[in-house]
Each structure stands twice: as C-alpha cells, then as structure tokens.
Amino acid sequence: MTFSIVARDGDAFGVAVASRFLAVGSVVPNARIGVGAVATQAFARVSLRHELLDALAGGESVETALEQALAADPLREQRQVGLVGCHGARSSTGADCMDWAGGLAGESGDVAYAIQGNILTGPEVVRAMEEAWLTSAGQPLPRRLLGALLAGDAAGGDRRGRQSAALYAVCPGAGYDECGVLADLRVDDHPQAARELARLVELSELYFGGPEDVESLRGDLAEEVQELLDHVGVQGDSVAEALTAWAGEVNLETRLTPAGIDRRVLEELRRTAGR
Template identity: 55%
Template sequence: MTFSIVARSDDGRMHGVAVASKFLGVGALVPAAEAEVGALATQAYANLAYRPQGLAFLRTGLAAADVVAGLVAADPGRAQRQLGVVGVDGEGASYTGPGCTDWAGGQAGTGWAVQGNILTGPEVLDEMRDAWLGLADRTFAERLLGALAAGDRAGGDRRGRQSAALLVVARGGGYGGGSDVVLDLRVDDHPEPVPELARLLDVHTLLFGRPDPQTLLDLTGDLADEVAVLLGVRGYPDDGSGLDDRLAAWAGVENLEERLVPARIDPVVLAHLRARS
C-alpha cells in the first residue's frame, strides 16, 4: 500500500523517513526515527510494534540487516510485512515478505533503503534510488522529498494517492533546540499529497530554517532605517525600544523567531518583511 525511503545524512547527524500511500494518514503509522540511533519504515500489513522494537535494537548497535532479521524472525505475520531500516553507519536494509501484493520489493545501499508494495512496477524504486543518489547537494529533507517525488512521478502506489509524510530527526535540531524532531510534516488526505508535502516543507523552511551566517546583513545605516520604516508600516513604530526588540516582536507574530540574530537580519526575514509591507 506504500512506498518509502529511510535514510541518514552523509555526515550521520540526521535520520529520516519519507513515505506516501493510498491510505489515510500514512505518517501516523509507517515512520519512526530517533536521533543518533536510526530510522525505519514498517508497511504493507504494517506491524506497528516494529517501530519501538526496531529502535530498541538500533540503540544496542545492531546493524540494519540484523535489526530486520530480528524483527521478522519473531513475527508470525512476516510474509505480509515490508520493512526498511537504516542505522548510524553502514548499509541500509530492506525486507519484503513473499505475501506482499505485487508489485513489491526493496533496494538498499550505504545509509539508505527504499521499498514499496502495490506499486506500478520496479521503476518506482529505481527512480527513488537514482533521485536520492543524485541529490547529494540538497538539504537532507529536500533529498528525502526528492526521492519520494521521483517515485510518485514514476507511478507510485498503483491504487492512487491519498497521504504522505516526512520525518527528520537530529540531536537538538528541533524548535528552539529543545527537541530532536527537526520536522514532522504530514498530509493525511489529499488528491496530490506529495506536491502538498513539498509546499509544507517550503513553509517549514521559511519559518523554522536557521539563518546562514554567511548571508546575514548588518542592521545598520540605510538598511536599519528601511527596516524601521517597514516595521512602522506593520504596526511596530519607534516607541523608544531598540530596533532588535521591535523586529523580534514582529517576527514572533510571523513565526520567524528562529531566524533572528541580534544586530543583524536574515535576508529571508528581510524579504518577508518587505513583502508583508
């Protein structure tokens, strides 16, 4: 019912899952990931116990292939299960039980695994693999989504489209540094769930992406004057507080607080302020 990719970033810091299916709310069932531990996808007749059990195995240092072997060996329903696993290093692993509905299969390589069942054909996984390997210059989330989108364009689930999800974890990588969940985006019921997931990723990147230190602009001179005027237009006039304080007040309303840097401004924030004004 599903096609997915599980992977880790080239630097080993991030782990994630991207998945799509003709199934309601696939993101609530298939993906699981833990920072500095690994990621997995359980699908076909998904065994949800694989998620905590698989992460527990990965915490002990088991290789992905051994995690797969341990999970399916103890499962009397393994003939109808499908599973992808990636750990902190080494090869990913994919399992497809002989009872999964055609077309079904999986592929794996260093740090990744793709798998799917009830697909239009093996080309879905071929395209996902090629996209993953060919998008090494993109961010980790973009790379996962790019692989999912390639599978979707190749035909995906032969029953149609309904839901998609993207989960990425990294130690301290979440909102405000207080969580390991970098992003957890879900499209539960939509005629074009993968493009909608891409739209949500764009919004997430705008709001919660961290500023690039190389592009930050000093908030001085003409630029400071412009920002002060724009903030005034938005209802944050010079009331005696500092420009940083007024910018922070506006950014908090716009949910851009993760992009703030004292005495400087992220070009993304500046563009948003200009567009809003």
C-alpha cells in the same frame, strides 16, 4: 500500498512516505536521534518501529535486528520494512507482498538509505527515488527525503492513486527550541498528498529553520527595514528591537540573529508590508 525512503545523512535520520492509505504518517515512519530510522509497511506491524529502534539502541546491527524481528513474525512474507542505523541499511520485502513490490538500499560513509514500495506501478518508482536521493547530496535531509518521494510520485507511485504522505526527521539540536526534530509533517487525506507535503516542508523550513544569508542591519538596509516595520505598525527603541518584536508575532523567531537580518525574514517582512 506504500512507497518510502528511510535515510541517514551525517547525524540526521529520517523517513518520507506516501500511500493510497489514510494518514500513512500515523503508521509507517519513525526515527530516533543517534539510533536510526524505520518504515514498516505492507500489512504494517506498527510495533516494529519501536522494536527495531530499541534493538539498534541496544547494540544490534541493522541486519541482526531486522532478521530477528522478522523471524518471530508469522506474517513476515507479507510485510515490507526499511531500516537504517548508524551503520548499515536494509530494505526487506516479503515474498507475498502485493505486486509490484521491491526495494533498494545503499551506504557510503555517513550516508545511507533504504527505499521500498508495494502495489507500485513498477520498479521505475524505486529507481527514480534512488536517483533523486543520490543526486541531492549536500541538501538538508528533509529536502533530500522530499525530493526522493516526489520523484517516486512522478514515476507512478502507488498504482491505486494518492491519499496521504508524511515526513519525519531528527537531528541533535535541530528544530524549534532545539528539540531535535528537523521536520514532523503529515498530510492525512489529500488528492495530491506528496505535493501538499512539499508545501508544508517549505513552511516548516521558513518557521523552524535557522538564520541563512544574513545581512548586517546597516545603512540603506537598516533604513528599509525600519520603514517596513513602521508600515506594519511595530515599534521599538531600535530597528533590531522592533524586528525581534515583529518576528516573535509572526513565528519567525528561530531565524533571528544578532548579526543582522535573515534573507527569508526580510522577504516575509517585505511581503507583509506589501512591497
């Protein structure tokens, strides 16, 4: 009743998932910095998320952790699990999972993935997700996860329809206050859940991303920024001070930099000022 991708890209781990199931993000995904990421689905056993990550943190391999957890589970043939660690990736589909059910996994260097789904329209879903993942190298992990999920959704996804989606990703020093959370987003009940998740990912990047495409606040650009800030009613002893005050008001402080102004901050300031 669900399709998901669990992945590692460098030091980042994450999961993206969609389903015809209420609040799938509360059940399926988990990830831990420096340890791994997991998805439990198809009669999901929620405790598996912590059990498997604890096993990886304790030094077990992906293969051993998954085999031991499933061996002790009387409903293992009905379950589906994706697990990625610092080394290794596995996608496990029990023999009694509801059709169509299956998965794919791969690893190359410091990049790995496990893709799985059940009650899907067919194997084209996981194949489309794999292709999207493999062709998105170089993008931030949340973008790669989202791209794979959208590809699976476009290929047919859950054959019962759409209801919820989620994305959770971690990386050392990332996110608001450097808490390590790259993205923690859920769409609990929406007729186009994957697309709504894409909208939230865009907002998450805006509000919690770091500076990018920075331009120095000099000359014509400094004059424009000062005019825009005056227009929105924010004052300061300098253009940089006024910009800092405005960015704090609109929750863009993670994109502030003493080197100048971030491209997306400038775009938002222009939009706010109606320019």
